[in-house]
Amino acid sequence: MEFKDYYQTLGVSRTASADEIKKAFRKLARKYHPDVSKERDAEQRMKEVNEANTVLSDPEKRAAYDQLGRGYQPGQDFRPPPDWDSGFEFSNRGFSPGEADGFSDFFAEIFGRMGGGMNGFGGHRGRGGKARGEDHHAKVVLDLDDTFTGATRQISLRVPGLDAQGRVQLSTRTLNVRIPQGVHEGQVIRLAGQGAPGSGGGVAGDLLLEIHFRPHAHLRVEGRELHLTLPVAPWEAALGAVVSVHLPGGALKVRIPAGAQSGRQLRVRGKGIPSSPPGDLLLDIQVVLPPANTAQARELYEKMASELAFDPRQEVRV
Secondary structure, rough: OOOOOOOHOOOOOOOOOOOHHHHHEEEEEEEEOOOOOOOOHHHHHHHHHHHHHHHHOOHHHHHHHHHHHOOOOOHHHHOOOOOOOOOEEEEEEEEEEHHOOOOHHHHHHHHHOOOOOOOOOOEEEOOOHHEEEOOEEEEEEEOHHHHHOOOEEEEEEEEEEOOOOOOEEEEEEEEEEEOOOOOOOEEEEEOOOOOOOOOOOOOOOOOEEEEEEOOOEEEEEEEEEEEEEEEHHHHHHHOEEEEEEEEEEEEEEEEEEOOOOOOEEEEEEEOOOOOOOOOOOEEEEEOOOOOOOHHHHHHHHHHHHHHHOOOHHHHOOO
C-alpha cells in the first residue's frame, strides 16, 4: 500500500492552520469539480482532494495521520504498525459510509476503525435544550498479567484539538482506571461521565476504553483463549508425563498422553482468560531433542538407533 501525502495534495505545509486548509480545499474544488473543470483527470483529482480535506480538516484524523506519517514520502510502501493508535482519545463521530465511498485503501486502513464498534449516545437533545455529551473512545494496551489479577492502572490519553491559531495540538489527560479480573481482548470498559461535556446542563458523555494486550513472550491471545507452544522431552512424549505449565495466574499441572507427537494440540478447559465464562488453554506439543554433545549422550542415541526398529519416513515412501 502506498503512502499518501495529504499536505502535498492540498498544497499546504504541515503547519497549516485550519483556515489555510479550508482555503486550499476551496481553491482546488473550484479547479477540479467535474461540473465545471476542463481538466482531463478532474474527477480523479477531485476524489484525491476530497480525501485529503476529509483528513486534514478534522483535528482527530489529522493528529492520527501526523502520528503515522513522520518520515514517509509519497508513494513509499506503507503499513501502519500494530497498535499505532493506542492512547489516542477520539470522539465517536467516525465517518459515514458515504463519506468513505471512493476513498483509497490507505484512508480505510488508517481510519476504518475510528468511531466504529463503540456506538455511543452523543449529542441527544432533550427537553429544555439539554444535550448529553458525546461519547469518546480510546484503545489501551495492557499486560496480559492484568487480566489474571485485576489491577488499577494509570492511563495517559492524547486528546487532539486546535490551538488559538487553528493548528492541531495534542493535550494529555491521565486517568486511574480499574481493570477487572478476566477482561479479554476487545472488551470495552465504560467510564461514565468521562466523555465530552454536555450542553445546556446536560450530562457528560462516557469514555469507552477498548482493551488490547501487549505481545507476550510465550502466550498468544485469541479472544478468551490462550495459546502456548509446550516443549516436551522425547521420553515425556513417548511415555507420557505430568509437566508444569507456567501462566500469569500461577503454575498448572498438565498430563501429556503417551505417544504424543509434535503438532498435537491439547485443550485445557477453563484455563485461558479467567473471564465469565473462562476461556480455554490450547497447548501445541513440540518434542525437543537433547543435543548429542557428550560421549554419554552419543552413546544413548547410538543405542536407540541400533535397538529400536524405528523408521520415521516409513509413511512417506513413494
